Amino acid sequence: MPFLNPALILIALTAGISVYAWSNRSLLESWIFTPFLVERKRQWYRFITSGFLHANFAHLFFNLFAFYSFSPMVQQEYASRYGLAGGTWCFLLLYLGAIIVSDIPTFLRHRNNPGYSSLGASGGVSAVVFASVLFSPVAESGGGIYIFPLPIPIQPFVFGLLYLAYSYYMGRQQGDNINHDAHFYGALFGVVFSLLLAPSAAAEFVQKVLEYLSNVL
Numbered sequence: 001m002p003f004l005n006p007a008l009i010l011i012a013l014t015a016g017i018s019v020y021a022w023s024n025r026s027l028l029e030s031w032i033f034t035p036f037l038v039e040r041k042r043q044w045y046r047f048i049t050s051g052f053l054h055a056n057f058a059h060l061f062f063n064l065f066a067f068y069s070f071s072p073m074v075q076q077e078y079a080s081r082y083g084l085a086g087g088t089w090c091f092l093l094l095y096l097g098a099i100i101v102s103d104i105p106t107f108l109r110h111r112n113n114p115g116y117s118s119l120g121a122s123g124g125v126s127a128v129v130f131a132s133v134l135f136s137p138v139a140e141s142g143g144g145i146y147i148f149p150l151p152i153p154i155q156p157f158v159f160g161l162l163y164l165a166y167s168y169y170m171g172r173q174q175g176d177n178i179n180h181d182a183h184f185y186g187a188l189f190g191v192v193f194s195l196l197l198a199p200s201a202a203a204e205f206v207q208k209v210l211e212y213l214s215n216v217l
Contacts, residue, residue: 006088007071010095011064014121018054028053032119033103039111047107051099053119067125070132074194077135081198094193098127102186106179123182127190133160134194137205138212157209163187 021028033050037043054060074094079087102123110116137157139145144153147162154162164187171180195202 005075006091007068007075011068014052014054014064015060017052018060021053022056028119032117033106034117035107035110036112036114036116038107047100047103048096050103050119051096051121051124054121055119059120063121063125067121067128070129073136074128074131077131077194078197090197094127094131094190095124097193098186098189099124101189102126102182102184103179105181105185109181118179118182120179120182122179123186123189126183126186127193130160130187130190131194133157134191134201134205135198136208138208155212157205157212160187 021031031046031049031053033046034043038046054063071091075087075091077087078090078094081087082090099121100123103118106118133156137160138155139153144155145159146153147159164184167180167184167187170178171184
């Protein structure tokens with residue numbers, strides 16, 4: 001039996017459930033992350049089910065596109081250390097664990113607010129993106145990560161610093177309908193979890209960044 005790519009399975013499940021929920025309000029309301037209901041009714045399952053829901057097509061597309069783009073390298077790194085089966089389990093724990101953990105600060109902040117809810121796989125996606133940044137902080141010549149509307153790519157480690165700073169700042173402002181805390185804590189989870197699995201990645205990260213800086217400065 002051919003190996004089934006866990007990233008593609010997660011993408012198919014997330015897309016299918018999200019699209020179905022757009023026409024099924026009952027499912028959306030019962031699965032969305034509502035800290036008040038989690039606190040009052042002990043509906044802990046919402047920590048994970050909300051990660052398979054998205055607000056609209058644009059939200060779904062950008063999350064899944066980023067997930068698809070960065071997943072292969074992370075899966076490869078895990079597999080190189082723990083084998084194909086072990087690496088697959090590590091990847092699933094990374095993604096699903098980040099969806100849960102990244103919502104804990106949101107839960108603590110809004111558990112007494114009956115009007116607050118959130119949805120999306122951003123915590124898991126951020127974890128995968130930042131695991132990739134940890135393992136490959138410097139892109140090959142001409143490569144990098146594009147940030148709209150900038151026309152040129154930036155190095156992954158630079159992107160990581162900017163992303164964390166922006167997510168932290170916006171999370172404190174609470175000026176829009178985006179759960180920036182999920183982005184921030186999902187990203188941190190991706191780094192910490194990957195370092196627990198591959199402690200040597202910390203020294204390798206520093207070495208690659210220092211080599212890059214020595215060449216450009």
